[in-house]
Amino acid sequence: MMENQTSEYDVIIVGAGLAGLAAAKAMHEEGKSYVVLEATDRSGGKVCSKVSEDSSRYFELGAQFVSEEMTEMVKLIKEAGMVLTRTEGTQDNRVISDKSKEPIYLDFHDITDTLGAISGEHFSSKPMDQVLEKHISQKRKRQILKSFIAAETTVNSRYINAEAIKNLISRVTTTTSGLDHQASGPLSNVVKHLESLNKDAIHYLEPVVKVKETKSGYTVKTKNKSKYHGKALIMAVPPTAAARITFSSALADHYRPYLDSYTDGAVIKMTFVYDKPFWRESAVKGKQKSIYGVVYSAHEGVNLMDSSIKGGENRLTLYIGGEKAIELADVPTEVKEFYARERLIEVLGEDAENYKDYEISEWQQSPYYGGGYGAIIHHHGLPDANEILREPYHTMVFASTELATDFPLFMEGAVLSGQYAAKRLIESMSESVTE
Ligand SMILES: Cc1cc2nc3c(=O)[nH]c(=O)nc-3n(C[C@H](O)[C@H](O)[C@H](O)COP(=O)(O)OP(=O)(O)OC[C@H]3O[C@@H](n4cnc5c(N)ncnc54)[C@H](O)[C@@H]3O)c2cc1C
Incomplete structure (x- = not known):
């Protein structure tokens, strides 16, 4: 487009991740004229599949797992010509701890119970780790919970606002169960399907x-000095990516405190392919149960899971989240691989070294993706920022997985948030016409 020429639309959508694509689909169905502006050279955001060099397999570099309850994602997977398949490592199996190799029974309720027990206390600007220090006396349990939180949010608990975590967990646990399914093919098919509905937009x-x-x-x-004008605007980018954009003064006054409430996550994902699933059956002391995953209490933010599709290749996926991911950002890939291999061997023994293929993806320190599974409210942030950002202000609204009322930080949350933003904006546009 030529400089200074302005294109006109009913709606401008910024960001072609799942939230932006879902909002665009809704605008398409509503017959609105719209454009989607994407910073990078591809759609999908944190959904990104990669085919191996010899084309024999693919890896999901970002999102991978869904549950059957994530109905919008399940619908999209089917519309894209795929089916849902079970993952081998399901929660019927066990999460074990790195040190004892004993099964641990841990879920978000341990955290909600802790936060619930102190609900009378004012802890809205307290970092999560202080709350855990004060209320969980057992050091080992505290360590496991801290690591679990850092792994699930990709931010270490000392930077996270406890009230915001309570709010986030309540949104996740309303409906979620185990992420024990995957699509039968690459998730890039879902992205292509959504792209095809939005063709040249x-x-x-x-x-x-x-x-x-x-x-x-x-x-x-x-950045290329192109100009677009829309009667309405959907900012379908993570709040931290939005915070890097310059807004005119009234918008900045309205949004700044909320956008500045978030901090980027950080995650490195590594998938290892094996001839044999040597870790099944043998890893859990005294119990004939396969492992679902490992929480590394000694390495805050690191976790491992059996990511094999039932009947497919044998795979383990290691996630390094939070500060450790940031620390490893600038080191050569071999050093990251060495760190990951040490973690595998530590729990699963020498067999873990014999992988035949391997893929790494890094999401930390990206200006556009929110760093990890999504951006998180930091301990000085406003715990209700998501509630403000998801509601229209004049004819502008934010959409991204962080803002979802269900399944925040998951693909489902992104789709729901994009749909919600489009619906609310269409309502407010028709209100402003009738006024
Ligand atoms: C390693 C990893 C593993 C994950 N695993 C899972 C999983 O197993 N299951 C699951 O459900 N979820 C998983 N997630 C989370 C899931 O990927 C996200 O919740 C979801 O994809 C977020 O979608 P979104 O549209 O909100 O944001 P994004 O996908 O981040 O999309 C935002 C888009 O906006 C663009 N953008 C940003 N700034 C600008 C700008 N200034 N101008 C124009 N465009 C801009 C970006 O380039 C991007 O395309 C994982 C994420 C990662 C990184």
């Missing part, structure tokens, strides 16, 4: 840098 390599509110809507400028 997606403009790639257009990072948005400025948003200005005008009398008739919003003018959006990109």
Whole structure:
């Protein structure tokens, strides 16, 4: 597009992740004219599949697992021509701890119980680790919980706002069960399916840098100096990515405190492929149960899971979340691989060294993706930021997995949030027409 020429639309959508694509689908169905501005050269955001060099297999570099309760994702997987398949490592098996190799029985309820027990106390600006220090006397349990929180949120508990975590967990646990399913093929098929519904509406390599509110809507400028004008605007980017954009003064006054409440997550994902599933049956002391995964209490934010599709290749996936991921960001890949291999051998023995293929993806320190599974409210942040951002202000609204009322930080949350933003915006656009 030529510099200074402004294109006009009913709606501008910033970001072609699942939230942006779901919002675009809704606008398409509503017959609105719209454009999707995407910073990178591809759609999908934190959903990204990669085929191996010899084309014999694919890896999910970002999101991978779903549960049957994630109904919008299940629908999209089917629309994209795939089916849901079981994962081998299901929660019928055991999560074990790195040190004892004993099964541990741990879920979000341990954290909600802790937070629930102190609900009378004012802890909204307290970091989560202080709350755990005060209320969980057993050091080992505290360590496991801290590691679990860092693994699930990709931010260490000393940086997370306890009230916001309580709010986040309540949204996750309303409906979620184990993430024990996967699509039968690459999730990039879901992205392609959504892309095909939005055909020429997606403009790639257009990072948005400025948003200005005008009398008739919003003018959006990109790094390439392209200008777009829309009567309405959906910011379908993680709150931390939005915080890097310059907003005109009234918008900045309204949104800054909420956008600045978030901090980026950080995660490295590594998948190892084996000829034999040597870890099944043998890893859990005294119990003939396969492992579902490992929580590394001694390595906060690190966890491992059996990611094999039932009847498919034997795979283990190691996630390194939070500070450790940031620490490893600048070291050579071999050092990261060495660190990961040590973690595998530590729990599963020497057999873990004999993998035949391996893939690594890194999401920390990206300006566009929120770093980990999503951005998280930091301990000085406003715990209700998600509630403000998800509701329209004039004819502008935010959408991203962080803001979802169900399944935040998951793909399902992103889709639900995109759909919600589109619905609310269509309502507020028709209200402003009738006023
Ligand atoms: C390693 C990893 C593993 C995961 N595993 C799972 C899993 O197993 N199951 C699950 O359900 N979820 C998982 N997730 C989380 C899931 O991927 C996300 O919750 C979901 O994809 C987020 O979608 P979104 O649309 O909210 O954001 P994103 O996917 O981040 O999309 C945002 C888009 O906005 C674009 N953008 C940002 N800034 C700008 C700008 N200024 N201008 C224009 N465009 C911009 C970005 O480039 C991106 O395309 C995982 C994530 C990661 C990283």
